[in-house]
Amino acid sequence: MTDSTAPLASAPSNARSPHYILEHTFGYTGFRGDQQDIIETLVNGEDALVLMPTGGGKSLCYQIPALARAGCGIVISPLIALMQDQVEALRAAGVAAAFLNSSLDFREAQNIEDQLLRGDLELLYLAPERLLQPRTLELLEQAQIALFAIDEAHCVSQWGHDFRADYLQLSCLHQRFPAVPRVALTATADQRTRLEIAQRLDLAGARHFVSSFDRPNIQYRIAPKNNPKRQLLQFLSGEQQGNAGVIYCLSRNKVESTAQWLRQQGFNALPYHAGLSAEMRADHQRRFLRDEGIVMVATIAFGMGIDKPDVRFVAHLDLPKSIEAYYQETGRAGRDGEPATALLLYGLEDVVKLSQMAATSDGSEEHKRQERQRLDAMLGLCEITSCRRKALLRYFNEELAADCGNCDTCLEPPATWDASEATRKLMSCIYRTGQRFGAAHVIDVLRGADTEKIRQFNHNQLSTYGIGDDLSGNEWRAVTRQLVVRGYLRVNAEAFNALQLTEQCRPVLRGEEHLQLRTLPKAPAKTARDTGGSRSRAPVEVAAEDIPLWDALRALRKSLAEERGVPPYVVFHDATLREMLSARPRTDTEMLAISGIGDSKLARFGEPFLDLLREFDGESHPPG
Known part of the structure; x- marks a missing residue:
């Protein structure tokens, strides 16, 4: 030190x-x-x-x-x-x-x-x-x-x-x-x-x-998709209004459609993917770095080396293929150490898509096996009912002494239920339909749906037809997803994504093993930072009496940055402005005591900020 x-x-x-x-x-x-x-x-x-x-x-x-x-x-x-x-x-x-x-x-x-x-x-x-x-x-x-x-x-x-x-x-x-x-x-x-x-x-x-991999300022939240657009809109409108953030999608088409939809909802959203021209990518990246409140919707082509310190959220609308990728991408939030949120929405279709990508890659069999292990670890992180940060750090061989208190499973521990009977119904239905069909069809059979496909294969004549009408389609998808993650079922990418049983099923089918599964949430979980309304643009709360000066400091920073054609954080980070707000420096020496202000920045930017601080305190000239 x-x-x-x-x-x-x-x-x-x-x-x-x-x-x-x-x-x-x-x-x-x-x-x-x-x-x-x-x-x-x-x-x-x-x-x-x-x-x-x-x-x-x-x-x-x-x-x-x-x-x-x-x-x-x-x-x-x-x-x-x-x-x-x-x-x-x-x-x-x-x-x-x-x-x-x-x-x-x-x-x-x-x-x-x-x-x-x-x-x-x-x-x-x-x-x-x-x-x-x-x-x-x-x-x-x-x-x-x-x-x-x-x-x-x-x-x-x-x-x-x-x-x-x-x-x-x-x-x-x-x-x-x-x-x-x-x-x-x-x-x-x-x-x-x-x-x-x-x-x-x-x-x-x-x-x-x-170094420690822990980023305690990031709140990790992972939820199954039930209506991802509605879930995303609730998150952005309720917590992130006016904040800068990144939304990751797996495909270029989804990036484009999501960015367009967000603009229709009133957000300043820009797309970023390899299919755009180099000029457009550079322009969108420049706007994200220099303007405030930009939401970048992107494939993982965007993000390496991003220096923007005040990214307040990273949202994944599709499952990352590994914990390394998830950690790297969520780490682009909260570089300034202030509170940030990492939201991940995922579904069974993500598992299927990534499994297919791994199975059909050009890599060796060893590479494919390692990719599958990484995907399994990522899925495990999604489905655990204990502290997510502990599991995340354990993956990097780091142990957290106690639960973090700043992830969704700590803030609102998930409810579980005895899903043993439901699991046996699902497994029986998969077996009786020949282990040749995907999740959507198996769930239709369980719930007694009347579809052309069910009639075509006479699956309305099976003993498992309609025995699962006590659960909704979303609940059955949650059961299926968790059983895939835990290894009781597998998705055969080479057989039209058919659900198939594994050896692990036998004790469950014989009634020798009971399964506790996560209950499907009925509504988005509240968080420790929910306030019931839109958040301030400030990453942390600013006292009501300080808001005029806070806004003036940010406006001055933006003006100086625009004069020089640089992002605002190149002038001063938010943390430096907040320290100014608290310390109210009056002299060059006091300004140099503020974290993030060295000799060069004092010479370039010190005087206008000192003048502004004096003006707010009614001083027309430096104290004598």
């Missing part, structure tokens, strides 16, 4: 020390978690592999040592569209940063290359495809390089959910630049992925830093 009592004005000889850079460039008084150890490792020229949750401060782990060491830090980032905002945030903090990508014309690129060779740059961002070009590697060999930072390193893993083949070539950095320290960083990786990252990037000798 830094000494928070140390004077702000340090001797010039300390200007390259990590502590000085943390305080004077980035405006923070102390390191968090493993940050200091990671930074010292890189400053000393050693390699590192860093697993740190989104919002945990990964960027500082390579930005500070890049500034502390001689030369320029090279950052390999997978998404070109995000580099500009990352570079703008660094420039606002007084760092000489740039990017090289296809958005630049020849003259602009040449100018940045010249700056690199002159030693004028402190950080340079590159996509892996650009880095691996022979011309770029030759350029880097002529420059002084402080370090290489490989961001979103899970992209190197074929077991990961964002595999990028170009990342596989990055092991060449070790051969071509053996004296330059390297750091690989990601927010999520299980043990297998972690080992593969180390192997493929030639980081066998690197120090590993694995």
